[in-house]
Amino acid sequence: MSMSTSGITHRYRSAKAPIQKANDNLRLRWRNLPFPLRVLGYVVLIALAMLLPAQSIGNIMAPQSDWPTILFYPIGSYILLALGLNVVVGLAGMLDLGYVAFFAIGGYTMAVLGVNYNWSFWEILPVGIAAAALSGVILGAPTLRLRGDYLAIVTLGFGEIIQRVVNNLTVTGGPTGISGIPHPPSVGTLSFLTYGVLDPRPYYYLEVVMIALVLFFSIRLENSRVGRGWVALREDEDAAEIMGVPTFTFKIWAFAIGASVGGLSGVVYAAKVIAITPENYPLLLSVLILVCVVLGGSGNRAGVILGAFLVAWLPERFRGLANYRILFFGAMLVIMMIFRPGGLLPARRRASEFAHGIGGGQPLGGEIQSGQFEDDEDEKE
Amino acid sequence: MSKGDLPLGATLLSLNSVLVRFGGVVAVNQVSFEAKVGEILAVIGPNGAGKTTVFNTVTGVYTPTEGDISFAGRPLAGLKPHQITRLGLARTFQNIRLFPNMTVLENAMIGGDAGSKSTVFGAMFKTPRQRREEEASRQSALDALSFVGMNAPLGREAAGLSYGDQRRLEIARALATKPQLILLDEPAAGMNPAEKVDLQRLILKIRDSGVSVILIEHDMGLVMKISDRIVVLDFGKKIADGLPEEVRENPAVIVAYLGAEDAAS
Numbered sequence: 001m002s003m004s005t006s007g008i009t010h011r012y013r014s015a016k017a018p019i020q021k022a023n024d025n026l027r028l029r030w031r032n033l034p035f036p037l038r039v040l041g042y043v044v045l046i047a048l049a050m051l052l053p054a055q056s057i058g059n060i061m062a063p064q065s066d067w068p069t070i071l072f073y074p075i076g077s078y079i080l081l082a083l084g085l086n087v088v089v090g091l092a093g094m095l096d097l098g099y100v101a102f103f104a105i106g107g108y109t110m111a112v113l114g115v116n117y118n119w120s121f122w123e124i125l126p127v128g129i130a131a132a133a134l135s136g137v138i139l140g141a142p143t144l145r146l147r148g149d150y151l152a153i154v155t156l157g158f159g160e161i162i163q164r165v166v167n168n169l170t171v172t173g174g175p176t177g178i179s180g181i182p183h184p185p186s187v188g189t190l191s192f193l194t195y196g197v198l199d200p201r202p203y204y205y206l207e208v209v210m211i212a213l214v215l216f217f218s219i220r221l222e223n224s225r226v227g228r229g230w231v232a233l234r235e236d237e238d239a240a241e242i243m244g245v246p247t248f249t250f251k252i253w254a255f256a257i258g259a260s261v262g263g264l265s266g267v268v269y270a271a272k273v274i275a276i277t278p279e280n281y282p283l284l285l286s287v288l289i290l291v292c293v294v295l296g297g298s299g300n301r302a303g304v305i306l307g308a309f310l311v312a313w314l315p316e317r318f319r320g321l322a323n324y325r326i327l328f329f330g331a332m333l334v335i336m337m338i339f340r341p342g343g344l345l346p347a348r349r350r351a352s353e354f355a356h357g358i359g360g361g362q363p364l365g366g367e368i369q370s371g372q373f374e375d376d377e378d379e380k381e
Numbered sequence: 382m383s384k385g386d387l388p389l390g391a392t393l394l395s396l397n398s399v400l401v402r403f404g405g406v407v408a409v410n411q412v413s414f415e416a417k418v419g420e421i422l423a424v425i426g427p428n429g430a431g432k433t434t435v436f437n438t439v440t441g442v443y444t445p446t447e448g449d450i451s452f453a454g455r456p457l458a459g460l461k462p463h464q465i466t467r468l469g470l471a472r473t474f475q476n477i478r479l480f481p482n483m484t485v486l487e488n489a490m491i492g493g494d495a496g497s498k499s500t501v502f503g504a505m506f507k508t509p510r511q512r513r514e515e516e517a518s519r520q521s522a523l524d525a526l527s528f529v530g531m532n533a534p535l536g537r538e539a540a541g542l543s544y545g546d547q548r549r550l551e552i553a554r555a556l557a558t559k560p561q562l563i564l565l566d567e568p569a570a571g572m573n574p575a576e577k578v579d580l581q582r583l584i585l586k587i588r589d590s591g592v593s594v595i596l597i598e599h600d601m602g603l604v605m606k607i608s609d610r611i612v613v614l615d616f617g618k619k620i621a622d623g624l625p626e627e628v629r630e631n632p633a634v635i636v637a638y639l640g641a642e643d644a645a646s
Binding site (some may be wrong): 221224226241248 | 471
């Protein structure tokens with residue numbers, strides 16, 4: 001965090017883009033709808049999600065690929081991962097460049113426990129989530145005292161370390177990875193709940209359920225003391241701490257929650273693909289998920305979902321352009337960031353930051369300019 | 382609004398030979414003073430005298446190099462700023478430090494949340510305690526906002542407030558923590574005379590509601606009118622401590638403010 005300007009008092013101003021206003025109005029109107037209508041809204045959303053893998057939609061969305069497969073990975077997986085990373089980057093404002101590590105930890109938990117110990121998917125799922133969350137805490141506890149650039153470098157290193165570790169351990173199968181990962185047990189005889197090799201739709205539906213759950217809990221978190229605390233510490237960490245927000249504890253929580261969502265999507269992913277190798281977890285994936293969050297609108301769930309969808313879908317849609325598709329994709333990102341720096345759907349709490357570049361990081365006033373805490377002591381909670 | 386149970390006039394905050402050193406610079410040098418329950422104590426001194434450093438040390442941002450600080454009989458050594466806030470010691474900042482993209486109500490609720498204990502699991506499963514605490518936080522935020530006379534709509538972002546409302550919101554955010562003692566760091570800075578009159582009334586109202594006040598202020602008119610006692614710092618040292626009329630006549634204070642030559646002539 002920079003030591004900005006001087007002791008001159010700041011006057012905050014904000015300007016809102018029209019799209020932002022429309023977004024706010026929509027949110028307000030949704031909240032004011034009577035309960036049955038909102039339930040109906042959710043039912044319609046679920047129905048749409050169920051119908052999405054249909055062939056007729058696929059013909060338009062992805063003529064050159066198998067649409068339901070793409071819906072599961074990358075689209076669904078990216079959405080889950082982006083929602084998890086959004087807690088860390090979008091809400092709490094910490095730059096995590098090694099998020100793929102948690103996806104890998106979830107995946108390898110599924111693979112190792114499923115293949116070597118014959119655990120079932122539903123038994124492994126909580127373990128994978130917990131393992132990812134725990135590694136998030138282990139990474140976070142010593143490093144979350146760092147701010148900004150330093151934290152980004154450490155997380156970048158963490159992502160690389162995890163990939164190297166699974167590449168070299170025997171239990172993870174080294175570079176060849178692990179194959180023969182079991183599928184989730186089928187439920188009854190319904191085709192969309194039968195987890196086999198060929199039909200990707202059951203896995204997609206499983207992912208939809210997970211996305212719904214993650215959304216449900218993250219909305220609750222955001223509208224609580226914890227969510228307020230995250231935004232406060234993103235905007236002005238020192239002021240948040242002094243106003244009673246346990247910033248260190250809340251940062252650890254953000255890291256653990258983000259990591260557990262990463263672990264969750266890792267388990268679900270590995271349960272479908274039968275075999276995983278370290279190459280499934282490259283640095284590029286961390287970067288892409290970060291792009292999803294930033295492109296869509298850091299801190300805004302709807303924006304993040306839209307961003308993840310576009311990042312996952314566009315390269316598949318334009319497969320016809322062969323090797324140029326990534327080039328076009330990159331150019332589009334650059335253009336996007338010039339015209340909508342807050343993302344496609346900027347978070348309400350964030351929109352004005354981009355308009356005027358204000359925020360925390362001013363000195364506390366008085367003689368000492370840094371405004372840093374004495375960080376040499378351990379948190380005593 | 383207070384949650385304190387100490388009798389009026391009892392010692393609430395005491396600094397005992399506090400020394401704060403940054404490298405070779407001694408910012409606060411052997412300063413001792415007390416703040417009592419129910420009083421408005423002003424801390425004054427020329428620029429660079431160490432006033433804000435005293436505030437930062439009391440609120441746990443800096444650790445004193447020597448000496449100790451205790452609040453309501455409890456030593457503050459080793460406590461983090463958020464823990465000190467939860468003990469009932471709140472503050473505002475010399476440069477306004479609101480959360481600019483959060484709304485008026487959210488800003489004040491950050492203060493109100495100082496009374497909450499539930500965290501992630503409480504929020505995820507909406508436990509009865511979490512709901513109760515959320516409601517209590519909202520209530521103390523609303524109480525504090527109406528106490529300071531906030532005019533702006535609750536849903537407006539802090540960034541969009543007028544200067545006076547930003548100052549008021551900072552005080553409301555601090556009061557929403559339900560403090561026993563509030564530290565105000567130059568609250569009148571940048572205010573016009575009419576706003577200063579409002580502020581003066583507000584500070585007296587805060588004291589009368591049972592919250593003790595320590596005030597850093599350069600506006601001597603305001604300080605002399607409302608302070609019960611004044612502590613004067615100069616170059617990190619305490620040079621005077623007493624009633625407003627005593628401090629006004631104190632030769633050391635006159636030297637510090639006007640310079641030695643003027644005082645001699």
